[in-house]
Amino acid sequence: MFEAILLTVMTAATPLVIAAMGELVAERSGVLNLGVEGMMIMGAVCAFATAHMTGSPYLGVLAGIGGGALFSLLFGFLTLTLVTNQVATGLALTILGLGVSGQLGESFVGLAGTKLQPITIPVLSDIPFIGRVLFAQDLIFYLSIALIIGVNWFLFKSRTGLKMRAIGDNHGSAHALGINVVRTRYLAVLFGGACAGLAGAQLSLVYTPQWVENMSAGRGWIALALVVFASWRPWRILAGGYLFGAVTIGQLHAQAFGVGIPSQFLSALPYAATIVVLVIISHNRRTTLINTPASLGKPFVPDR
């Protein structure tokens, strides 16, 4: 019983962790992309459609990543090349993504999906409990863990990561040092889009293998909140993601048991929890100021 609950928590947490990791990288480079929800839903629809038409969920995963990344380029072009307002452009990306995905997915509504099957790692999966929980998962779960380790190494141990953090903290100085601010930010935005797309693919191939309009249901926004919650540090995203996964699954189980609380109140819990967590994290102005990338959301036009 406990194992089953833990497994569902992990499935609910994985898309949040992946999308938040992508956004964390983008924000570390100084770009605030509020379009996570839109990129995620684009990833979900691309993944579902490809998996349905080719029969291969792995091609679906690739399509999800590609769909999210391509869609994020639109945001990159506007905010980085045309220097538009990042908040407004991110909202536009979300609105457009929800519209386009609804349009693309219309013929897929109600069709049975292709579920991404777990990959059982030999030997390791024979360990009691831990083996079945950690080493008999689907590809996307393994990717989510690899992402955290990889991003953590990249940001804090690699030279390029250091440069990227420098851009996020002061793009003017980074530019003066000869670092290509716009190019790095393009790559960071693309990475964020690819991650959001992968998270979307997880939703339509693993979490609920079908296509439902607006199936991301605010998860992109929760991922944005997770980045703040994690104070822009990769490992804390893991903790936050699983916390939210637990709240989501906990309320579903409570609904199933019928605890006497209206189901709508339980469904609202993840959203209310997001607000509470944001308040707790941000109430200390000084630590918020220290953690936030200093040039986050500020426009940059290179002087020539």
Added chain:
Amino acid sequence: MRIELERRARASTAFAAISPLLALVLTLFFGGLMFWLMGKDPVATLHTFFIEPLFDVWSLHELVIKAAPLILIAVGLAICFRSNNWNIGAEGQFTMGAITGSILPVLMPEWHSPLLLPAMLIMGILGGALYAGVPALLKTRFNTNEILTSLMLVYIAQLFLDWLVRGPWRDPQGYNFPKTISFAPEAILPELLDSGRAHWAAVFAIVAAVALWFMMRFMLKGFEVSVLGQAERAGRFAGFSSKKMVWFALMLSGGLAGLAGISEVSGSIGHLQPSISPGYGFTAIIVAFLGRLNPIGIIASGLVLALTYLGGEAAQLSIGISDKVSRVFQGLLLFFVLSCDTLILYRIRLVFSGNKTEAGA
């Protein structure tokens, strides 16, 4: 090839006027392209979408009905965005306003009085404003980002409404449909003309737009909004309080969204049900930007966006295209508006050589 921006010496007034129109033309072009790719005749489809609704009395009324909430919400958001406060939860404030405004007609159906309607509208405004007060409180008191909190509150408000109409407020004689009792005639916002359904919300929208235009143009409060939005530090030196501005901007936009909510329920629907808005609160963000955050411009852009809703319905009926196309149009439009606004502050140059060579270096 590379795109370079060169800052203009001063903001171009010509492009400030042209850019929304340019964005519209680009949206129509790409929309036509989309229809063509879907195998439809682009000109005929665009005609059904954007021209036909304008030549029919019934659809003109529908246009006004859909434009009114968009304009009401968007003028509030424009003030909010100009003061650099990002309320994106207007959809939630709309829902909350609809709920609080409906308390009287749902719980006291036997109270028939000419005071009923004004009381409902005031309660709707208060509900929306107080709901927007939550992110304001969290921002001023706990330094919490208002974008995320206001958005999360949208989901909570919608679930709350869902619970009300399925639970305690459900019409006992409603055959188990998730809806409240129908409002009494005294609780219905009257129609403006005999020729159709358009109701008083349109008047509220125009009054709000003109009043806020006047405030921004001639009153100290408007100046305060602009200064704090563009240079918070400068505003503080002038003695303006940015905390009070957060409260003012959020409660103003929330109140107007709440008014839009109760007007929609009272004027167009006549009862509460789980879904009362086709995303007005989010579309109003596009309306605000297309109107260049200017209340008078927003009247025009509200009508344009209302037309996309109407065109979507028309296209669904006559050509068999899904009405989701209107969402695509709305998203495209916002993208083009934002891109075209770049032209106001910058000159765009295409550079074809790999590197710029400096003369005489």
